Amino acid sequence: MERLASRVILSSGIARAFLAMLAGALAVLAQAPFFIIVTPFISFTLLVWLIDGATGKAGAGMVRRRLPAFLVGWWFGFGYFLAGLWWLGAAFLVEAEDFAWAMPLAIIGLPAFLAFYFGFATLLARLFWSEGAGRICALAAAFGLFEWLRAFLFTGFPWNAIGYAAMPVPLLMQSDGAIGLWAVTTLAVFVFATPALFGTRRGLVPGLAVAVLLVAAHVGYGAFALGRPAPAALEPVLPIRLVQPVIDQAKKLDDAERGQIFEEHLALSAAAPADGRPKPKVIVWPETSIPFILTLNPDALVRIADVLEEGQVLIAGAVRSEDAGPGLPPRYYNSVYVIDDRGQIVAAADKVHLVPFGEYLPFENLLKEAGLQALAASMPGGYSAAAAHQPLTLPGGKVFYPLVCYEAIFPDEIDAAPLTTDALLNVTNDGWFGNTPGPFQHFHQAQLRAVETGLPLIRVANTGVSAVITPRGVVVDGLQLNAKGFVDVDLPAKEARPVPRPWQTRGFLIGCALLLTVALISRKSYA
Known part of the structure; x- marks a missing residue:
């Protein structure tokens, strides 16, 4: 030696x-x-x-x-x-x-x-x-x-x-x-x-x-x-369905495929539960899974209402547009919607921590002159960032704290989660990176956020890895990379928050x- x-x-x-x-x-x-x-x-x-x-x-x-x-x-x-x-x-x-x-x-x-x-x-x-x-x-x-x-x-x-x-x-x-x-x-x-x-x-x-x-x-x-003894199970139990559609990223960017992609998500959402499980109360789709601007496509909300049964709620990633004022182009946000069984948007949250060069261009005016554009933002000007994280309150009172895509790798992103939060919610699209170590690295880092906060984590990815994770980092159930389908699982109870950050x-x-x-x-x- x-x-x-x-x-x-x-x-x-x-x-x-x-x-x-x-x-x-x-x-x-x-x-x-x-x-x-x-x-x-x-x-x-x-x-x-x-x-x-x-x-x-x-x-x-x-x-x-x-x-x-x-x-x-x-x-x-x-x-x-x-x-x-x-x-x-x-x-x-x-x-x-x-x-x-x-x-x-x-x-x-x-x-x-x-x-x-x-x-x-x-x-x-x-x-x-x-x-x-x-x-x-x-x-x-x-x-x-x-x-x-x-x-x-x-x-x-x-x-x-x-x-x-x-x-x-x-x-x-x-x-x-x-x-x-x-x-x-x-x-x-x-x-x-x-x-x-x-x-x-x-x-x-x-x-x-x-x-x-x-x-x-x-x-x-x-x-x-x-x-240590596990916390008592939630009463009433909240059954959740994770929808993992495995849509090829090139297909997601093709305008002609949008209708078919939407219907694939709806079909997985409407499928009967396996093994005699109860129907899910909450259905979760991945990041940017709704391929339309919902405010410009009310028929999409009608279709969602047709598929959701009474009492069911859909949580889905989508692009949200906002009027920026006279003569200005709209602002676009990478968002999460909560939609009830009547097709109404009852809650929404926008992504705060955007990916540089992926969702927006730093020094935008200078770099645009050089012919550059954000990689993952298909709309002009890329995405805008929200000022702060906004918890999602579901019908019935459950509160989810949304983390869009790589927001889940930042421990400090979760410090603002209110004490009323029942679960972390991470929607993402790792389909950009294929069958590589990237999606597994992303999943592992998100898994640690549950341990740090004492909150269960609901994670849904387009191509995987999707899972529900206990506050101790244990995977309850999920879908591996590139496994198309859905999984129904009950939301675990949260635990006492660990040592404050x-x-x-x-x-x-x-x-x-x-x-x-x-x-x-x-x-x-x-x-």
């Missing part, structure tokens, strides 16, 4: 950059759908050794002295995000004649940008570096802080946060409800990087002891949380400060 560590530490040039990129790419195998948990132990061990050797030339300026540490992290991040996000390129092939040219910007440009977060993390860690376990503390705190920043800087994109690798199954998800994703991420990096101490020996015993205690606490708390965030920041303090003390002791 010491010989291997020495070779990695002394590596240089292209070999060093390639090793860092390979280590980052390897770490992604711990994310969905693979969950090969051993890979980040290898990746972060290599990263520690690479940072050990990231020293600038004596007498060089401040920037040149720090640049090697930054580059190690940048190459590691580039490998991580390239291997974890390559599937984004599939979306550019749906309308290849218009967007295929931009594919490299997504599959190379985005990872190159996101890699800066990891580059700055390793740079910060190197400032507190030492020869012992203190450097593991520095790396954990630095990655925790920059993963947290990745969640909201430049609109945020916390996809595949490192902490998700430590929570592949419900047993290991419960810590998220107690301390939050960013604290889990910080502690996960510490544990993943601990084997690096075998290569240098210094600090091995205390570092390994802390790592073992953290793993034991992670598993032990999960067993305790899952072993503000307290989790304070604890996370205090924890990072303590880790950096330990790293600083360790640095001085080895000086």
Whole structure:
């Protein structure tokens, strides 16, 4: 082990950059759908050794002295995000004649940008570096802080946060409800990087002891949380139907197919329940599943009323238009409608957190002059964002908190959910990305939102993965990727809300400060 560590530490040039990129790419195998948990132990061990050797030339300026540490992290991040996000390129092939040219910007440009977060993390860690376990503390705190920043800087994109690798199954998800994703991420990096101490020996015993205690606490708390008595079932029971139509994205964009697509959704909604189950009270369709502007197509509401039986409610994703004023083009919103059995829209909510370049163009005037347009917005000007999340109150009083598409990957998006909320509702369309890791990664991240909030999650995707999930992250029932059909399931009861997010965030920041303090003390002791 010491010989291997020495070779990695002394590596240089292209070999060093390639090793860092390979280590980052390897770490992604711990994310969905693979969950090969051993890979980040290898990746972060290599990263520690690479940072050990990231020293600038004596007498060089401040920037040149720090640049090697930054580059190690940048190459590691580039490998991580390239291997974890390559599937984004599939979306550019749906309308290849218009967007295929931009594919490299997504599959190379985005990872190159996101890699800066990891580059700055390793740079910060190197400032507190030492020869012992203190450097593991520095790396954990630095990655925790920059993963947290990745969640909201430049609109945020916390996809595949490192902490998700430590929570592949419900047993290991419960810590998220107690301390939050960013604290889990910080502690996960510490544990993943601990084997690096075998290569240098210094600090091995205390570092390994802390790592073992953290793993034991992670598993032990999960067993305790899952072993608690489940909350009493809802009375009356609320049967829900998830409709997963599996409509090819190219077909969804074809105007001639809209009528047929609508009828496919209605047919799945009207089908008789299986196994003698009661008829669903709530039917849920995916994001943008209604292929019309409802206010311009009243016949569509009539058809919905024809299919819904008395007391049934349809929740469906749709594009909503709004008059912007005289002489101005309409505004369009990516919305969720609640429609009753008389075909009346009784509640609606608009998406707040839009996808840059997908649903709207940043710096729109400038980029339009260059001939660019939003990828997933078929209407002129793209979508507009709502000012705030709006809970959906159903007939009968149940309250659902809607999260449209990738809003479910943002832990902080759910902080505004009122205490009266009965369930989270995530409608999405992952059909853009085909049979790739993307839909599975999206599902896994949404699954954690249920654990964090103590609320059941209703998730409906055009092509999958659709499911109802308990507040403990357990899948009650669902449909796998590309499984066309529906599933009827009863809504689980919510649980007591876990530790409030503000307290989790304070604890996370205090924890990072303590880790950096330990790293600083360790640095001085080895000086």
